[in-house]
Amino acid sequence: MRSTTKTGPLVALGLALGIAVGGVAAAGAATTATAATTSAAAAPAVRAVQNFGLSSAQAKNVQNWLKQNWGYNGAVDGQLGPESWKAFQRNLKEFWGYPGAIDGIPGTETVKALQRLLKDGGWGYTGAIDGIAGDGTRAAFRNFADGI
Numbered sequence: 001m002r003s004t005t006k007t008g009p010l011v012a013l014g015l016a017l018g019i020a021v022g023g024v025a026a027a028g029a030a031t032t033a034t035a036a037t038t039s040a041a042a043a044p045a046v047r048a049v050q051n052f053g054l055s056s057a058q059a060k061n062v063q064n065w066l067k068q069n070w071g072y073n074g075a076v077d078g079q080l081g082p083e084s085w086k087a088f089q090r091n092l093k094e095f096w097g098y099p100g101a102i103d104g105i106p107g108t109e110t111v112k113a114l115q116r117l118l119k120d121g122g123w124g125y126t127g128a129i130d131g132i133a134g135d136g137t138r139a140a141f142r143n144f145a146d147g148i
């Protein structure tokens with residue numbers, strides 16, 4: 001009897017610990033899964049299309065120019081996506097001081113080179129070469145798209 005009395009509380013304690021540890025393990029796995037999902041959802045998305053204020057028709061003009069001159073092989077759909085920007089970066093690298101990779105992402109360095117093209121190429125850009133695609137950059141880019 002004496003061993004039963006001692007074993008009962010130990011079994012109950014073992015069962016309680018097993019449930020607690022199992023619950024913690026399950027909660028840990030759920031928390032890890034939730035954190036992974038949250039991290040994936042919170043990761044910044046690369047913008048697939050960046051027209052910088054161009055209408056679809058103007059972006060088609062740019063894509064046609066890129067197709068004729070800079071190796072653009074994508075659809076002429078009026079959406080300046082990564083393939084359009086890769087072709088544009090080839091031009092900007094050759095003539096307008098773009099120092100970056102041909103990656104199709106129109107980041108700060110791409111915008112700076114675009115601003116040089118728009119300023120020095122006579123498309124009406126008068127602002128700073130700052131890599132910010134503000135109103136002046138967008139207006140000059142529209143002039144470029146209409147004039148090519």
